[in-house]
Amino acid sequence: MKKWSLLTLVFAVLFVLGACNSKDSSKDKGNSNSGSKETIAVTNDFGVQNEDGSSDSVKDKVDVPKNPKKVVVFDMGFLDTLDTLGVKVAGIPQDSIPGYLKKYEGSDYENVGSLKEPDFEKLASLNPDVIFISGRQASLYKEFSKIAPTVYVGLDTSRYMESFKENTELAGKIFGKEDQVKTELASVDETIAKVQGETKGLDKKSLIILGSEGKISAYGPASRFGLIHDVFGFKPVDKGIEVSTHGQNVSYEYVLEKNPDIIFVVDRDAVVTEGASAKKDIENDIVKKTKAYKDGKMIYLNPEVWYLSGGGIQSVKEMVKEVEKAL
Incomplete structure (x- = not known):
């Protein structure tokens, strides 16, 4: 009987310990910092x-x-x-x-x-x-x-800044960087507000073109590079440009016909082919007759920032600095 009592006692102790471990494990499963993934x-x-x-x-x-x-x-x-x-x-x-x-x-x-x-x-x-x-x-x-x-x-370019902020805030939420995101976005807003203050009374019209292998395409409001008009406040020389990822194919005669005061250029050749540039094709005898060329307002934008990495915290800040050249 004594042997059986001793065995019974041992089993009872083991049972209690097992139950405690089970409770601890169940607590761990509900704790996002100890095993389970939130x-x-x-x-x-x-x-x-x-x-x-x-x-x-x-x-x-x-x-x-x-x-x-x-x-x-x-x-x-x-x-x-x-x-x-x-x-x-x-x-x-x-x-x-x-x-x-x-x-x-x-x-x-x-x-x-x-x-x-x-x-x-x-x-x-x-x-x-x-x-x-x-x-x-x-x-x-x-x-x-x-x-x-x-x-x-x-990015949803028809609502560029809203889309950019949503993506940035999502990154902050996923990686636990919400406070840093708030600081960064506030800094972006501050730099944009400065440009908007300068373009508010600007009586000049602009055109955005992308150069690629001798051809050009134009971009207007709500387009891939449309934040120049929609956010930064530069008036478009043509409000009817087709909204497309690849822009609206246009001729150099079109550029002269619209005769913008400012031409913003994205040189695709420079970013997709090492050592290449669309500048020579773009600055031809026709384009040289425009007000933008004569006034030194052919603004070549950094194609890496505008064509490859638009919508990033660093790239948006750089975009603001680049359009300021036109002012």
């Missing part, structure tokens, strides 16, 4: 342009882990923002990184393909916690989603 619900809502000219829409809710460790970014503007906030990135497409973010070309970061041709095999082996994409990868959203929670951070 998530943030994000709604992706964007359009996809198909090769045949048709379009589709994507609306999908995803749960993104708070403070994800392995981060992959396919949007250079969002990379700019994460860099400003001090967020570590694991993988990026290293074929189109702007010069001021050159450190991401190093071997410390995984090369996950190109902006339009992601390396899905490399992505899968990297096993990221989250992937951020934009317009150039929109049609591949389902493929990305099979690998990790995927968030669309492409």
